Amino acid sequence: MPKTVKAADPVSLATGVREQLEQIILSGEYAPGERLNELALTERLGVSRGIIREATRSLENARLVEIIPNRGVVVRTVDVPDALELFDVRAGLASAAGRLAAARATTEQLRSLAKLHEEMNDLVRGNDSVSYATANHAFHDAVMLASGNSRLQELDLTVRNEMQLYIRKGVLGEAQLKVSNLEHGRILNALKAADAEAAAREFELHILNGKQRMLESLRSSPARRAS
Numbered sequence: 001m002p003k004t005v006k007a008a009d010p011v012s013l014a015t016g017v018r019e020q021l022e023q024i025i026l027s028g029e030y031a032p033g034e035r036l037n038e039l040a041l042t043e044r045l046g047v048s049r050g051i052i053r054e055a056t057r058s059l060e061n062a063r064l065v066e067i068i069p070n071r072g073v074v075v076r077t078v079d080v081p082d083a084l085e086l087f088d089v090r091a092g093l094a095s096a097a098g099r100l101a102a103a104r105a106t107t108e109q110l111r112s113l114a115k116l117h118e119e120m121n122d123l124v125r126g127n128d129s130v131s132y133a134t135a136n137h138a139f140h141d142a143v144m145l146a147s148g149n150s151r152l153q154e155l156d157l158t159v160r161n162e163m164q165l166y167i168r169k170g171v172l173g174e175a176q177l178k179v180s181n182l183e184h185g186r187i188l189n190a191l192k193a194a195d196a197e198a199a200a201r202e203f204e205l206h207i208l209n210g211k212q213r214m215l216e217s218l219r220s221s222p223a224r225r226a227s
Contacts, residue, residue: 013051014051014055014058017047017052018054018055018058018059020045021036021059022161025059025065025075025165026064026165030075032077033074033075034074035074036074038072056073060073063158064076064162064165075165077165078162078163079166080218083163083214086163087163087208088211089159090156090160090163091204091207091208091211092204094140094143094203094204094206095203096147096149096152097143097146097149097156097203098147098190098191098201098202098203099196099197099199100148100149101146101148102190102194102198102200103196104146104147104148109142110146110188110191110192113139113142113191114192116135116139116142117139117184120132120136120181120184121181123135123177124174124178124181132177132180136180137160139184140160141153141157143187143191143203146191167214176213176216176217179213180210180213183202183205183209186206187199187206
């Protein structure tokens with residue numbers, strides 16, 4: 001459970017509350033379309049309603065919530081067409097990141113990526129899709145960091161967070177996990193070889209393949225098709 005937010009100044013306080021609310025939303029605690037209880041959140045985080053409102057306005061700009069007159073703040077609902085568009089945007093960001101990371105990744109960054117990839121192989125063998133989802137985010141973040149472009153990292157995180165409103169952890173089967181991590185291996189090999197074109201191609205393809213895996217999950221899950 002998120003802790004009470006404490007900060008030395010109002011700006012830091014608002015930022016901390018915004019981060020806590022983002023964590024609450026992305027964890028799935030609130031369902032898409034569900035209204036955030038402002039009073040409950042002020043008591044839970046130990047801050048004023050004004051701070052909560054400032055944080056939710058920031059989250060509206062990040063497209064994680066909607067502020068609806070006479071109803072309040074609700075978690076944004078992302079439908080299939082929205083999710084597909086977000087995959088396409090993220091694929092473009094991945095291409096740019098792969099190209100830059102191939103030229104800029106340090107030896108230590110490549111070593112960390114290789115270690116993470118091996119850990120993900122263990123998760124695949126154990127069919128641990130929930131832990132794999134967390135490690136998958138870490139792998140992508142590490143490639144983005146290796147790109148050396150902070151704006152690219154910020155854009156990717158914003159798009160990924162919005163995608164999480166639709167895609168929850170643990171949606172991939174064992175075969176899909178294996179294929180996903182094989183793709184990570186190809187990205188890693190391209191980065192080690194400092195092959196900018198291959199790294200751009202493989203990272204972009206990995207995201208686009210992820211879009212196809214999501215569609216396959218939809219076709220195999222009546223509950224998700226109905227959502």
